[in-house]
Amino acid sequence: MLTDTLPTNWSYVSEGGESIVFSYKGPDNPLYTGTVLRLRKCSLTNRNPPNAEAVVFHEEIMARLIDPTFLPKIQHVHVGQGAELWLNALAALCEPQRPLERKRTDRIDSRCQNAALATDLVGCEALTIEIKPKWGFLPSPTHLSEATQPIKTRTCRFCMHSHLKAQPSSFCPLDLYSGEECRIKKALEGLWEVWLDSDGAINNFRVFVHGKRISSEESSSISKEATISALLGILTTSPVLRTLSRLQRTLDALDIEGLATLWNAADVGGNPTVSEWHEFITSYLSSPNAPPPATPEHLRYHVLAYLLSATFKDCSIIVGIASRTVTVIDLALKSIDRLSKWEQLDREILSAYAAVPVQDRKICVDAAI
Template identity: 25%
Template sequence: MLNQIFQVKQMALTLKEEDAADWVYRGEGAVNLVLAYAGSSPSFVCFLIGKVVRIRKAPRNGSQSKSVSVRNSIALTPHERVLWKDVHQLISSSDKEIVGQLYVQHVMKPLLGSNSVDAGMHVLVTREFLELVEKNVSGQRPAWRVEAARVDAHCDFGLLMSDHSLFAYGSQGSSLCLSVEIKPKCGFLPLSRFISEVNAIKRRITRFEMHQTLKLLQGEISQLSEYNPLDLFSGSKERILKAIKGLLTTPQNNFRVFLNGSLILGGLGGVAKNTDVCIAKAFEDELKSIIRADDDLCTNNLSTLVTEALQKSGVLDKLLKVQKLDNIDIEGVIHAYYNITSQQCMVCKELSEEQAKIYTPLHSASLDESLRIVKDYLIATTAKDCSLMLCFRPRNEEDSGSVYDNVYLDSTEQSFDYKVYFIDLDLKRLSKVEDYYELDKKIVNCYRQIIKMDQGRNEETGLKASNAAY
């Protein structure tokens, strides 16, 4: 009954100017800004405590007409309507924002599991609410995010979801809650025969590692990450633990930790600083309130706790299976994309006749086969770019009948309720396929150049050492 009342309340809810002060900055990605409810309004407190709302951002150099409502824009392009023809709910929607929510509900949720995916629900927001939110949170957003995009004041609704850094409002158990957000990235090496010989390094080096090199050269990060996605997805407890420790040392935008919904490690909306001695000490002190361990051992115990929960939940196996829907790599997908859009293949155009022969089977494929290839790739790309939220709370001895799974931490003799959710399961647009192809080229070319430079330096050093010996 309470759930029915809540759904009715959501449908009728409109966030107005006077509500803006009740929503605080939680973080942001490239497309959306996330706000958490921190108010005490008698009208909303029972329904919004433990909730976040995602609101859309707009590029500052965007050309969207101020007079055009987002609700009147085309949700899917004609080619996308063909691509998603088997998902009736998507192609029957005329709204871009609702299409994104329906994609999570009807595409990603069946693949990743209904118990681990929250599709959310749309709520109306007024322009005055959005403009005041923009003003309120600007000082908390990373400067480069502020320069790149603002709150989209022309979008008239947001996506209301449970705050998965907390347990359900009013549920049993400890009032203390620790949550860990991980952006796993791609957990396998591609083996596709459509990967060109010049890019064969993709079969040996992870996309994440190669992208790190490009980000370092572009000044987006100050140090290469110690994290390896292959460790996280390995199924080995030792390697998963190694991956978590790597994320703790270099969290960047791949790892965040919250205590009772407040960030205690990582960055909000951007790349976090590396975990130096001062950050590590402050983090250790925060963990003492929830993990019973001697000094300097709380962080290690957190790593073990996360590892145990990841293994027990099986969520990484589910995620990896969806990621592997991309079984021909973007170097193959781009050809299927040109089949769908009925354009001349710009990739084959730049290849010799002999080089292009490898892609003949793709261009000879039926339209349905091309659609399947591209659709699977876009779904896999969502899975490669999503995040995992693991939430823990100590289970009291007197607790019984908890609806949550639990994990036992031997070293501290503590039992924890835990839950795991996938978040940021955004629909990837068909028009982005060319961008994905160009980015892939850029990442691999950069890494190859670095390898050549390193080899050159090593050869020069060896020659100098040889000459010195004579």
């Protein structure tokens, strides 16, 4: 039980939209040494009960889609007696290290009874890099509107979103996913620049030295050239990016526009159960490149597919430089409530990018088209 350890034994590592991660720094313990703890967060304004199936989802579903060699080994742990007090103490301890924008919106969910323990991928090596590769494909034109088709099939989602956020960068995910050495190198150099310029505020690239995340001001402690060259060697020989891009693309056959047309004609339903996920995966794996037609009776298939695609668009990879390992992390289940927000965001991104003169729009090349 987690409450057998002290909250001070756990050191803050990082957090995503759904969960927060700590690394064990306490006295030697056969269960906890060399592990990280992942706890669910909850919104400060909307304290819905946590999705108890999230951990099960990760293990059972992801292992059917991604070779488990590339997934962290996860085990469940009970928080134990006095869970709320223990979690509140941990929440108070980590508060000063959390990014301001996260502190404003959410916190550790102190009602959680269960948590996930995973291999500490960054603490066990001298140098590890975390990359959030984002969307790795251009959408098929089939379900796009006349207005968005010429824009979306030319400039990738990440580059358009960066424009909306006024965060221009030379990094384009399609370079990273291209499988071509010179384009991957360009992408890595772009990510390095983003890291230096934004000091980690843009979280697509993070560097950990002996488990501690280093700021761009400390970047002189590692060699840019040697690190990029090592990353390049590892990423060009690993199937992970190719797998992520294929999953994202084949699970998002309609684009949010095509999907929205369907959900306006039928009811999307609630969040799927684990068994519904399994049925879906079986159906998807039987013909990943030939989804059912875009008709309202197949809405549920396309909704589940889109939710999974969103998970793969938002995950990160951890690259161990010495071990030459690539591990996919942050594969959290997305809630069905997000669909309409994504549609809204898509409209905002497109309307901002439509205002860019055609000759100034970025041309992103999808190597698979």
